[in-house]
Amino acid sequence: MKNYETEEAWRYHNGTKHPNGFLMDMLHRHRPASRPYPYKRYKDCPKVALLPDKSPGKVSALDAISCRKCNTEDIVPDMALLSKLLYFSGGITRSIAFPPPLGRVEFRAASCTGALYHIEMYVVCSGLAGLEDGVYHYDPRDDTLDVLRTGNYLGVLDEATAHGPATSRFPAAIIYTDIFSRNSVKYQAREYRHAFWDCGTILSNSLAVACAHDIPHRLIMGFDDSAVNGLVGVDGKKEASIAMLALGSTQSAPPAPPPLGRTPGSEQAEYAMVSEAILEMHESSSLQSHEVAGWRRQYLPDGQEPSGPTSMGKEQASAESIESVILRRGSTRRFAHEPISLGQMSAVLGRSTCGFDADYGSGTISDVYVIANAVEGLESGSYFYGKNSHTLEELQKGDLRDASGHLGLDQSLPYDASATVFFLTDLGKLLALYGNRGYRVAQIDASVAAGRMYLAAYALGIGATGLTFYDDDVTAFFEPHSRGKSVMFMLALGKKSKA
Numbered sequence: 001m002k003n004y005e006t007e008e009a010w011r012y013h014n015g016t017k018h019p020n021g022f023l024m025d026m027l028h029r030h031r032p033a034s035r036p037y038p039y040k041r042y043k044d045c046p047k048v049a050l051l052p053d054k055s056p057g058k059v060s061a062l063d064a065i066s067c068r069k070c071n072t073e074d075i076v077p078d079m080a081l082l083s084k085l086l087y088f089s090g091g092i093t094r095s096i097a098f099p100p101p102l103g104r105v106e107f108r109a110a111s112c113t114g115a116l117y118h119i120e121m122y123v124v125c126s127g128l129a130g131l132e133d134g135v136y137h138y139d140p141r142d143d144t145l146d147v148l149r150t151g152n153y154l155g156v157l158d159e160a161t162a163h164g165p166a167t168s169r170f171p172a173a174i175i176y177t178d179i180f181s182r183n184s185v186k187y188q189a190r191e192y193r194h195a196f197w198d199c200g201t202i203l204s205n206s207l208a209v210a211c212a213h214d215i216p217h218r219l220i221m222g223f224d225d226s227a228v229n230g231l232v233g234v235d236g237k238k239e240a241s242i243a244m245l246a247l248g249s250t251q252s253a254p255p256a257p258p259p260l261g262r263t264p265g266s267e268q269a270e271y272a273m274v275s276e277a278i279l280e281m282h283e284s285s286s287l288q289s290h291e292v293a294g295w296r297r298q299y300l301p302d303g304q305e306p307s308g309p310t311s312m313g314k315e316q317a318s319a320e321s322i323e324s325v326i327l328r329r330g331s332t333r334r335f336a337h338e339p340i341s342l343g344q345m346s347a348v349l350g351r352s353t354c355g356f357d358a359d360y361g362s363g364t365i366s367d368v369y370v371i372a373n374a375v376e377g378l379e380s381g382s383y384f385y386g387k388n389s390h391t392l393e394e395l396q397k398g399d400l401r402d403a404s405g406h407l408g409l410d411q412s413l414p415y416d417a418s419a420t421v422f423f424l425t426d427l428g429k430l431l432a433l434y435g436n437r438g439y440r441v442a443q444i445d446a447s448v449a450a451g452r453m454y455l456a457a458y459a460l461g462i463g464a465t466g467l468t469f470y471d472d473d474v475t476a477f478f479e480p481h482s483r484g485k486s487v488m489f490m491l492a493l494g495k496k497s498k499a
């Protein structure tokens, strides 16, 4: 049971800490000219056009991300909805021509470290009106599906998820894979964290669009890795499945799947060498089919809540649709020193930390810490946010801009921002429960909440950006409250500078 030899996860996590992680090569320099081509190309593969409807829908982004009215009835999504889901999760939303050697970069619906776009999406489905049963790869270049297999292969996922009652009966699933080298070319061994950060931001869009269209959905992190990899035709070493989103609901159990032949070949040029540290961490957190049922359980956060809490006041409202917010989203490149309001902060924190259905529990297990640099109605200082009571506990008073900037790798973005938000997790507790697979859970769970935070910020007319951080300095900064917790994600919020 390699999964429960959790020194592997600790070795990876401690070895990839900024500034001196022992698994990273400090002399390495990234050259923009060596940016890998960010699209997967199949050879001789039939295609199906998607034609996603990009017009704004009726559900506001704030309602969609907080998923307060989620459907659990039997619903099978159709081709039109699938098209929309894929586009608003990983489609191209804008492009910018940079001077050489970088050239034109096509930006996607969700944020991604270094804009390296290493997460691919596959669909496994049956009974969707307008689409033949099969296994497909999403190609965002022209919004098409590469047809990898035809036939009903949901039985493979049923088996790979150990026939879980709540996981086995879905008519469609999106499988998210990571092409490790596309991102490790810049971020080296820390890439395996980015796999979940960048998958999590995509997932937050997928969850929101599914919710806006009343489609039942469930994030599945526990599955037989090699069975899912085999189904979508990836080797698990250069490209590997890391998360699955079950979509829709049906009473009928899937039939026995057709035999698994080969999937069409893709161009291997996009795959380069992958660091041993990534491969080891992935391997040690992989599950076999007999382990999956025993692995799946419900994490019960300890419900730590603020003492002497400060009320967050009334949330600012926004009616802007989830679709138009996703189309407008982009990471803020420069923040003004102007304040945001407590109502904006309240809506951002409250909406993005609502639970969602996952096979490890009901979402947002990380603890949320905040540095308020300029929030009107809130004294500058550091805070712990209580997700259940929706209140803040003041930890330290005063102007903490220097600390905010330092913790975000001494960049000006976290220094200038109105607030910085940190997701911290009790990794020891999570790993004891879920083994090394718990490392994947810890990272993805925080990243989904952070992805929702991006969307909430844009819905409220403010800006946001993900950030990387000095791991131990963040934990030390919030001590003693944060003692024993590890940082999973950092995000800055604020008004965009017009300069």
Ligand SMILES: Cc1cc2nc3c(=O)[nH]c(=O)nc-3n(C[C@H](O)[C@H](O)[C@H](O)COP(=O)(O)O)c2cc1C
Pocket (backbone or CB within 6 Å): 107, 108, 110, 111, 112, 113, 114, 115, 197, 198, 201, 329, 330, 331, 332, 409, 411, 413, 465, 466, 467, 468
């Ligand atoms: C987890 C995460 C960490 C990031 N860290 C940084 C960072 O440290 N500094 C920075 O300037 N941008 C950072 N970014 C922003 C990315 O560079 C940005 O998402 C990417 O260029 C794509 O652009 P877009 O978000 O505007 O679509 C981060 C993004 C994410 C998702």
